[in-house]
Amino acid sequence: MALGKTRAVVIGSVPLGESDRIVTFFSRDVGKVRGIARAARRMRSRFGSALELLTLGDLVFFDGGRSDLVQVDHFDIVHPFERVRGHLERLGQAAWMVECVARLTADRDPNVTVYNVLLRALRSVEDGVSPRRAATAFGLRCVDALGHRLRIDACVGCGRRANPAGASIAIDVAAGGVTCAACAGRTRDTVRVEASTLWTLRQLRSTSWADAMGLPLGATEDRVREIVDLHVTGLAGQPVRAARFLREIERSWPGSTGGPRLAPARQRGGESRP
Numbered sequence: 001m002a003l004g005k006t007r008a009v010v011i012g013s014v015p016l017g018e019s020d021r022i023v024t025f026f027s028r029d030v031g032k033v034r035g036i037a038r039a040a041r042r043m044r045s046r047f048g049s050a051l052e053l054l055t056l057g058d059l060v061f062f063d064g065g066r067s068d069l070v071q072v073d074h075f076d077i078v079h080p081f082e083r084v085r086g087h088l089e090r091l092g093q094a095a096w097m098v099e100c101v102a103r104l105t106a107d108r109d110p111n112v113t114v115y116n117v118l119l120r121a122l123r124s125v126e127d128g129v130s131p132r133r134a135a136t137a138f139g140l141r142c143v144d145a146l147g148h149r150l151r152i153d154a155c156v157g158c159g160r161r162a163n164p165a166g167a168s169i170a171i172d173v174a175a176g177g178v179t180c181a182a183c184a185g186r187t188r189d190t191v192r193v194e195a196s197t198l199w200t201l202r203q204l205r206s207t208s209w210a211d212a213m214g215l216p217l218g219a220t221e222d223r224v225r226e227i228v229d230l231h232v233t234g235l236a237g238q239p240v241r242a243a244r245f246l247r248e249i250e251r252s253w254p255g256s257t258g259g260p261r262l263a264p265a266r267q268r269g270g271e272s273r274p
Helices: 088-104 112-126 131-145 195-206 209-214 220-236 241-252
Strands: 002-016 020-027 031-037 056-063 069-079 169-172 177-179 190-193
Touching: 002 031, 002 069, 002 088, 002 112, 020 069, 020 088, 020 112, 031 056, 088 112, 088 131, 088 220, 088 241, 112 131, 112 209, 131 195, 131 209, 131 220, 169 195, 190 195, 190 220, 195 209, 195 220
Parallel strands: 031 069
Antiparallel strands: 002 020, 002 056, 020 031, 056 069, 169 177, 169 190
16 A cells, blocks of 8 residues: 655545545645545544645545545644635635636646645735635636636637737637637637736736736726636536635625635534535
């Protein structure tokens, strides 16, 4: 039985039997890995609060090679991201990010770029950056790193320049990018946009992370997020569940920058299932 060690983020978990838990991690060295944490749901579990959603830690596991599931031996907390879990909007956007990782990555397929941008986004949210901005930039950079970059320099249908002056512009996420007026509307995932939206998309996915977090973007940020949501939904084959939670938050607390505080995780209970 092989011993594995890697730094990882908890991106989901579900109960197993009466006292165990199946935990999904996204790790720096192994990629997405799922493991059984024995007795993790007992009151005096040796894991304590280490397996809470979003926790960054050092994972030690045993891999027998006969199952997709490993045996979790230890998970020692490096950083719990408690300030992210302590506010509804921060938690919602962070849950959206880790669910994107869970749905779009394959087991045991490491991607250091996705791992690094996930940690950068979580740290930004914890430090007070707009959670929505961090999640939108994360979504763009995540799909780029996974090889699904939307083309915005030319029409994906005919190859001609897609946004000459005064022309209508659309992004067809199913086709893979910008379409000209003649090619637009072939699928239901086409979004009409302005040239300023393409500029915003380009900035959020290509400038330095710090600059992207501070850009004054206005309404174009909402259009880019709509595009990101459509793209992720298409790649995953179904909507991200956390998006529904985010819509409820936005309806209840419009214009919020963090939402109401939540009780500490050990007081809330429940399961995390991004």
